[in-house]
Amino acid sequence: MQDQFQGRKYVIQGLFIVTTAILLLKAVQLQLIDTSLREQASANVIQKINKYPSRGLVYDRNEKLMVNNKAIYDLMVTYDQVKDIDTTKFCQLLGISREVFIKKLNPNFASRRYSKSKPFVFLKKISSETYARFQESLYEFPGFFVELRNVRGYAFNTGSHVLGYIGEVNEKHLKKDPYYQSGDYIGISGVEFAYEEYLRGVRGVDYVLRDNLGRIVGSYEKGERDTASVSGKDLISSLDLDLQMYGEELLQNKRGGIVAIEPSSGEILAMVSMPSYDPNLLTIGRGRGDAYTTLARDSLKPLFNRAIGAQYPPGSIFKPVMALVALQEGVTEVNRPISCRGGYIYKTLRIGCHGHPTAMNVSQAIQHSCNAYFCQIFRDVVDKNGFSRASQGLDVWTDHLYHFGLGKRLGSDVPNELTGNVPTSEDYDKMHRKGAWTSPYIVSLGIGQGELLITPLQMANISATIANKGYYYSPHLVKSFKNDTTQIPLKYRTKHFTKIDTSHFRPVIDGMEDVVLAGTARIAQIPGIKVCGKTGTAENPHGADHSVFIAFAPKDNPKIAIAVFVENGGYGSRYAGPISSLMIEKYLNGEISDARKYLEERMKNANLNK
Amino acid sequence: MTTSRRGESNTADVDWMTISIYLGLVLTGWLMIYAVGYRGEENSSLFDMGTRHGSQLVWIGVSITVGFVIMLIDGKMFRTFGYPIYIIACLFLLYVLVAGRVIAGSQSWFDLGFFRFQPSEVAKFATCLALATFLGPYNANLQTFRNRAIAIGIILLPMGLILLQGDAGSALVFSSLLIVLYREGMPPPLYILMFTMIILTVMALMFDSTFPIILGLTLVASGILVNALRTNRPKIIFFSFAVAALAVYNIYPEYELYVLGTTGLVFLILLIQKLRSKRRQLAILLTVGLVFGSGYTTVVNYAFYKVLKPHQQDRILVWLRPSKVDPLGALYNVTWSKRAIGSGGLTGKGFLDGNITKLNYVPEQVTDFIFCTVGEEQGFVGAFAIIMLFLLLLLRVLFIAERQRSKFTRIYAYGVASILFFHLLVNVGMTMGIMPVIGIPLPFISYGGSSLMAFTVLVAVLLRLDSDRLSVFR
Numbered sequence A: 001m002q003d004q005f006q007g008r009k010y011v012i013q014g015l016f017i018v019t020t021a022i023l024l025l026k027a028v029q030l031q032l033i034d035t036s037l038r039e040q041a042s043a044n045v046i047q048k049i050n051k052y053p054s055r056g057l058v059y060d061r062n063e064k065l066m067v068n069n070k071a072i073y074d075l076m077v078t079y080d081q082v083k084d085i086d087t088t089k090f091c092q093l094l095g096i097s098r099e100v101f102i103k104k105l106n107p108n109f110a111s112r113r114y115s116k117s118k119p120f121v122f123l124k125k126i127s128s129e130t131y132a133r134f135q136e137s138l139y140e141f142p143g144f145f146v147e148l149r150n151v152r153g154y155a156f157n158t159g160s161h162v163l164g165y166i167g168e169v170n171e172k173h174l175k176k177d178p179y180y181q182s183g184d185y186i187g188i189s190g191v192e193f194a195y196e197e198y199l200r201g202v203r204g205v206d207y208v209l210r211d212n213l214g215r216i217v218g219s220y221e222k223g224e225r226d227t228a229s230v231s232g233k234d235l236i237s238s239l240d241l242d243l244q245m246y247g248e249e250l251l252q253n254k255r256g257g258i259v260a261i262e263p264s265s266g267e268i269l270a271m272v273s274m275p276s277y278d279p280n281l282l283t284i285g286r287g288r289g290d291a292y293t294t295l296a297r298d299s300l301k302p303l304f305n306r307a308i309g310a311q312y313p314p315g316s317i318f319k320p321v322m323a324l325v326a327l328q329e330g331v332t333e334v335n336r337p338i339s340c341r342g343g344y345i346y347k348t349l350r351i352g353c354h355g356h357p358t359a360m361n362v363s364q365a366i367q368h369s370c371n372a373y374f375c376q377i378f379r380d381v382v383d384k385n386g387f388s389r390a391s392q393g394l395d396v397w398t399d400h401l402y403h404f405g406l407g408k409r410l411g412s413d414v415p416n417e418l419t420g421n422v423p424t425s426e427d428y429d430k431m432h433r434k435g436a437w438t439s440p441y442i443v444s445l446g447i448g449q450g451e452l453l454i455t456p457l458q459m460a461n462i463s464a465t466i467a468n469k470g471y472y473y474s475p476h477l478v479k480s481f482k483n484d485t486t487q488i489p490l491k492y493r494t495k496h497f498t499k500i501d502t503s504h505f506r507p508v509i510d511g512m513e514d515v516v517l518a519g520t521a522r523i524a525q526i527p528g529i530k531v532c533g534k535t536g537t538a539e540n541p542h543g544a545d546h547s548v549f550i551a552f553a554p555k556d557n558p559k560i561a562i563a564v565f566v567e568n569g570g571y572g573s574r575y576a577g578p579i580s581s582l583m584i585e586k587y588l589n590g591e592i593s594d595a596r597k598y599l600e601e602r603m604k605n606a607n608l609n610k
Numbered sequence B: 001m002t003t004s005r006r007g008e009s010n011t012a013d014v015d016w017m018t019i020s021i022y023l024g025l026v027l028t029g030w031l032m033i034y035a036v037g038y039r040g041e042e043n044s045s046l047f048d049m050g051t052r053h054g055s056q057l058v059w060i061g062v063s064i065t066v067g068f069v070i071m072l073i074d075g076k077m078f079r080t081f082g083y084p085i086y087i088i089a090c091l092f093l094l095y096v097l098v099a100g101r102v103i104a105g106s107q108s109w110f111d112l113g114f115f116r117f118q119p120s121e122v123a124k125f126a127t128c129l130a131l132a133t134f135l136g137p138y139n140a141n142l143q144t145f146r147n148r149a150i151a152i153g154i155i156l157l158p159m160g161l162i163l164l165q166g167d168a169g170s171a172l173v174f175s176s177l178l179i180v181l182y183r184e185g186m187p188p189p190l191y192i193l194m195f196t197m198i199i200l201t202v203m204a205l206m207f208d209s210t211f212p213i214i215l216g217l218t219l220v221a222s223g224i225l226v227n228a229l230r231t232n233r234p235k236i237i238f239f240s241f242a243v244a245a246l247a248v249y250n251i252y253p254e255y256e257l258y259v260l261g262t263t264g265l266v267f268l269i270l271l272i273q274k275l276r277s278k279r280r281q282l283a284i285l286l287t288v289g290l291v292f293g294s295g296y297t298t299v300v301n302y303a304f305y306k307v308l309k310p311h312q313q314d315r316i317l318v319w320l321r322p323s324k325v326d327p328l329g330a331l332y333n334v335t336w337s338k339r340a341i342g343s344g345g346l347t348g349k350g351f352l353d354g355n356i357t358k359l360n361y362v363p364e365q366v367t368d369f370i371f372c373t374v375g376e377e378q379g380f381v382g383a384f385a386i387i388m389l390f391l392l393l394l395l396r397v398l399f400i401a402e403r404q405r406s407k408f409t410r411i412y413a414y415g416v417a418s419i420l421f422f423h424l425l426v427n428v429g430m431t432m433g434i435m436p437v438i439g440i441p442l443p444f445i446s447y448g449g450s451s452l453m454a455f456t457v458l459v460a461v462l463l464r465l466d467s468d469r470l471s472v473f474r
Ligand SMILES: [Zn+2]
Pocket: A340, A342, A343, A353, A354, A356, A369, A370, A371, A372, A373
């Protein structure tokens, strides 16, 4: 049979020849025409040099610098370029042993993380001093180069819980956000964590070509791929540095917390948790790991932020809220007198009270902190729809508390905020039996005890909400960004309203004023300032009760709302009340009047940690 | 003329030219492997099995011996056992698929203890034999659908099995056997269609969205319609419109929808006008082509950028859109490979003096990227020599193919040429950045006993069959 397709052999020959010609032309282009490749012939490494942006600084609300940046250095090495090194001199300059040198220079090259031809970290976190010595001789050590990093420095030993710290990214961070690269720093807690995206800035990168002695011989692709780094935004925090430090001083040698909020904005003026630690201990550097371990093992738990992480039954400081709920639900009137026969008595149930004149109205009930009064009005709320429909009444009460920010996170920017606990009708249905419980079972909720738990931050927020007569902003630590028009997140500019009419606040606030003027907290009086407050004593089954106080001032135009709690401090008027009033005085007047210096001394010197 | 001349009498008919080229390439390859491993101060023996050049030297010896043994086998063996060999090769593939050792991400090695081989290498040889066996008989042809399907099936079976192992590079090699089918009469429109698809695929991958492609296709289709008109004025008007549309698209990309809409409208008007006149066929063909092209590119584009994982995308992006790839990541090999070749200049840095080659900047330097060493140390002169040597080999094999009276040998020879051609194009192309990085070796030159042995067998069998050319009439 004739081979009719014989002609096709020419097509195939043509294909082979043309293809070969294309390969040759490409070789001509690479080897003869494109001189850029040859000019850089001596360059045998493209290296990516990270340009780390300086992290945003943190100021207090009066623009005093709280957190600054310190330079440290990471020494990098490219294995294949290391040659003819005077190891003795090298080790001496860096203060490391020969064994360390050999170990660091020979990581596990079998692992994908390391390559002999790509740079890896030889020694991390070299101080500026060591760097200064080493840098002069750097040229003698081909293959080594240095990357500048910023770590944190703290001008004052204060606010460590709030400011937080930064650390190296871990696997989880890397997976979650593609921005990060191994070795990057990231905010781990506090403001550093909450405002990471604002503070971190944007990393830049240079691609450079190095020769086999590690010298830079040019930039890769004429620098077209290089990007500039962008510094992080400087953050003006809501904290008042003086007030913060003063609070820490007052609370020294005690366990407890202070939260002060500016009611009109929700800005946190001070957040103290004692015991604390020096923030400089946890800055990135050699020896940080040990410091962390020591702190973590300390039985006083200095790393624990009590202001948002501790939950207590609020005790009597809850009474103003109880009064507001009862007034709003119309189950009581402002001028309703309720007799107190030494406590609240119902059948065999008895909740004690202390001796005081009969409360003729809500204000007086708050002033004298009458347990009988609040047990009664609590039952009135719960039994609103009838004694047998306690769960309906309790749901109403619960819903009001949610609107005060209780039983849920306030949405603050302090990481790891706890929710506290507001018991619901379902909880009691589970605990007893559906429909098997009635208002007397749960009456202690009316005086802030029982299953009710709240955090100090929530306490301060209640105070701010009453000061605002019915609304609050989620407490936050950020005020603005320095020299930058970036607004703080919208959620901190949004009002949260309670379900209480403004008119109901007047008698409650009057009652809180009387607490200070003529009630349980006369010690909190400040000459010339109308302070409204409420003492509380949180029951503690494990030891002495906790001393609690909430307050705001001045009465007519509140500038500060505060909550103080002192563990094992006993009555609210013993420690929490005085400390609150000193904080208020300090913030509003800038100093403590001579007449109250004795109180300041007494608080500073009190030691409950013995 | 059916007397079989065996043994010593064959030497006269052996194609010494092919053998010379073969030896030249193998020797060059060994020198390059030696150069990569050479560290100056070391003084190891050339035959040290611990070194790569040492072990390669042993393999060269073994391969040549095997080649020699093949020359002694009766050529009829290959004609008779074409199918059995093919079936055994496919069974091997199936076996490694189930039980193969995982190396470099794909399960493709068969371990005999003293020696590991890749069944895909055997499959290349076996598939050439099978094609020759199927199409070799006097009355076999590619004029029926059934025969075409079987021929393509013979290629697809091993290809699919290798693809399942995850070795896309070796699988793609088999597509080169379509050249053999072309030579034996496969209809050209099939190749035109395939070529078009390849072009469309590449285009679809070149852009983030298929918008510019659809715009371009619409303009081209409209242009063809306009061109069919007799008068010149509409052509000029259309040309101006096309230029304007492209300009607007480039300057104001946010108006892309309007640009495409207008262009589409122009096409529709032209289309309606055509449909009314007599040349309907062209209009319908263009419409179908346009719709198919747009749809196909969109699907490919979507699948690539939205479905594939970034590291899978990178392999292609390195080739088509290097600016989108991390230069220290996926682009690293190719960048260094190009830099090594480019730094060689005209005459190279000299044997053993390639510093990029030495510093291991190019991973897989001795296997897939061996051409870098040629480029760096021997410069353009060396690269030219190697490429020309390969071209010479390819043309020689084609020449051998065409001088056969036996269709069997011709088909087999075309198979050998096609496979060598594909390896050359892709391997050398990828080291210079004009082909995607799919790891296939450069025949005879790359380090690796399995590959060298396979190519040696491929060529040796061809020489054995060729030496019978005078005695076999079929
Ligand atoms: Zn009472």
